[in-house]
Amino acid sequence: MPTRLDIRLIAPSGYADDRAACARGIERLQAAGHTVHGGDVVDRVMLRFAGGDAERAADINQLARTDRPLPDLVMAVCGGYGAIALLERLDYDGLAARFLDESCVLVGHGDFTVLQCALYARSAIGTLHGPMLVRDFGQGYLRENTWRHFWHTALSPRTEMSWACGEGQHDMLVEGTLWGGNLSALCSLIGTPYLPRIDGGILYVEETGEQAYRVERMLYELKLAGVLDRQRAILVGGLGGQRTSEYDNGYDIDHALERFVRACGLPMLRGLAFGHGQDKWTLPFGGHAALEVVAGTARLAVFDYRYARAPLDGSTTSA
Known part of the structure; x- marks a missing residue:
């Protein structure tokens, strides 16, 4: 049942x-x-x-x-x-x-x-x-x-999920509190009592409809505010909706992330589908997570999070 x-x-x-x-x-x-x-x-x-x-x-x-x-x-x-x-x-x-x-x-x-x-x-x-x-x-x-x-x-x-993060990503294993969300929403809370201070975290970010330079600028906001200094890794989800102009000279979201990962010094993994986009994983905000990368494949296991415990029938699945 x-x-x-x-x-x-x-x-x-x-x-x-x-x-x-x-x-x-x-x-x-x-x-x-x-x-x-x-x-x-x-x-x-x-x-x-x-x-x-x-x-x-x-x-x-x-x-x-x-x-x-x-x-x-x-x-x-x-x-x-x-x-x-x-x-x-x-x-x-x-x-x-x-x-x-x-x-x-x-x-x-x-x-x-x-x-x-x-x-x-x-x-x-x-x-x-x-x-x-x-x-x-x-x-x-x-x-x-x-x-x-x-x-x-x-x-x-x-819960667990796995995805291809690219052969260029070094093998790694980190643990920490999983948290994050929409990038512009996170940045809107910097300097307020509503942005949690999470030490040793695994931060996930995604965005839609923002130009590449704006995405890079928002990531810098998190860095300059000291948020990223307390994280162990960044998971980057979908960043769709960018447009490039002649003035960009080829600068796009790939360049923005390549530039920023060199500046922040944190492992940054792409390819995880969450937030905006048609297909998505469900990520427990505040759960304890173990992130492992082996041969270009990332695996994220999350536990110790709030969930809707099953009623009297004891089932853990739903149609």
Whole structure:
């Protein structure tokens, strides 16, 4: 018997512009045996946001209420922009106390990164950097690998992934706290109390639609702020959407990363699919990770992270 989860939808950033995808995503979750709440958030629109700041913050703060049960899983509907305006409105002490002995887990990516960082920094709550309702589970074609790895990670105390990182990468083995997310979202938190200070970390970053020089500049922001001095490795995901001009003289994202890896002195691995993009692995933010590279193949094993523990049936898989 597959695990049945109680899932609550939240929309902390932009509004859902594809209602058909919302409906498909909800139908797929229900067809897998799960109960879905919070569908009303997909109808909220205020300018480019899914409601006002107070309204969107309240969706998260209600998780701190002791008069109602926590869901097993909280899933962001979509990304966009807007979550940063909620950070000063969240009940971090209440959330920390409520999540202390509960197995509820939150998942999202992109703009959701700022919430993941803030919850970890202020409430010690780990989350999942993974698929969302509209762009992932609601698309016309469901990516089977994304679906299966998400459920395995969300319902298991350990997850693994492997990918080709290139023959030029030296063999290595490092361990540390896995964390990161969208690059511009991370940089927006530099100098604030919402960017967690993680020593000996394995940082993952991804971005979409930013020019190569902007990606390089944001990486330098992390370096100059001292964030990278405390890391053991950097995992680079998708960096799509760049355009080159005549003025670039051939400078592109490959050149940007080659320049930066020489400057930062950290191992930098490419090829891991997460965040924006059609196929993606689910990464446990705050989990303990072991990263190994052998003969151009990277393997990442993550454990000791927050997951939605299986109910009474004891299953760890989902349809």
